[in-house]
Amino acid sequence: MFIQLTRVVTRGLELSIVACLSLMALLVFGNVVLRYGFNSGIAVSEELARLLFVWLVLLGAILASRQHAHIGFDTLVKSLPAKWKKAAIAFTGTLMLGACVIFVIGGWQQTRINLDNSYPVLGISYAWLHGSAIVFGVGMGISIAFNIWDVLTQPHTPAELSMTLNLGERIEAEMQHVATHQKNGSQQ
Numbered sequence: 001m002f003i004q005l006t007r008v009v010t011r012g013l014e015l016s017i018v019a020c021l022s023l024m025a026l027l028v029f030g031n032v033v034l035r036y037g038f039n040s041g042i043a044v045s046e047e048l049a050r051l052l053f054v055w056l057v058l059l060g061a062i063l064a065s066r067q068h069a070h071i072g073f074d075t076l077v078k079s080l081p082a083k084w085k086k087a088a089i090a091f092t093g094t095l096m097l098g099a100c101v102i103f104v105i106g107g108w109q110q111t112r113i114n115l116d117n118s119y120p121v122l123g124i125s126y127a128w129l130h131g132s133a134i135v136f137g138v139g140m141g142i143s144i145a146f147n148i149w150d151v152l153t154q155p156h157t158p159a160e161l162s163m164t165l166n167l168g169e170r171i172e173a174e175m176q177h178v179a180t181h182q183k184n185g186s187q188q
Contacts, residue, residue, distance in 0.1 A: 006066070006146075013063045013139075020056040024049045047122040051129055058136035065143040086151050093148040100141035107133025 031045040064070050077088050107130055114126035 010063065010066060013059055013066075017056055017059050017063065020052045020059070024052045024056070027052075044122050047119045051119075051122070054129060055132050058132050059139075062136065062139035062143055065140055065147070082156075089151045090148050093144050093151075096144050097141055097148075100137045100144065103133050103137030104141070107131065107137060 027042060027045040027049045031042045035041045061070075077085050080088060110130035111127045111134065114130055117126045118124060119126065
């Protein structure tokens with residue numbers, strides 16, 4: 001059940017990121033064409049693209065956390081015995097959870113402060129900008145808590161006890177996933 005919920009949330013994050021990036025590209029490209037080709041432009045383009053970029057980055061950070069795609073320095077952790085690797089991961093995860101709490105509290109305070117302030121052209125509240133910190137803090141906190149729970153309660157190989165994957169490992173895993181998906185699709 002939890003794994004299925006994780007897949008649904010991950011897919012929702014991916015679709016949200018794609019939507020943000022697509023809309024940003026459309027707005028910026030359209031504005032450039034209109035500005036240089038027709039001496040006009042889309043008034044809300046700059047403000048909306050900036051707002052979407054903030055959401056894109058923060059949602060992408062949550063997704064990267066679930067996929068262990070963040071940059072990390074794990075040389076020390078990789079050299080430790082499994083018991084100490086787990087302890088190090090739990091300790092750093094706890095520190096990151098503290099940072100998530102700060103994001104949520106600060107985001108909530110800024111959202112409340114800016115409820116009555118609006119973007120000049122877009123006309124929506126700045127709370128939409130600062131609310132992204134709340135979503136980020138909660139989403140990242142859930143992801144980190146799951147990572148800590150997983151490391152402490154599930155059996156893992158020493159290689160799996162690294163909270164970051166290098167690019168080559170990620171590409172190989174994705175290629176295997178795609179190959180399996182294609183193989184299962186062709187058998188149906």
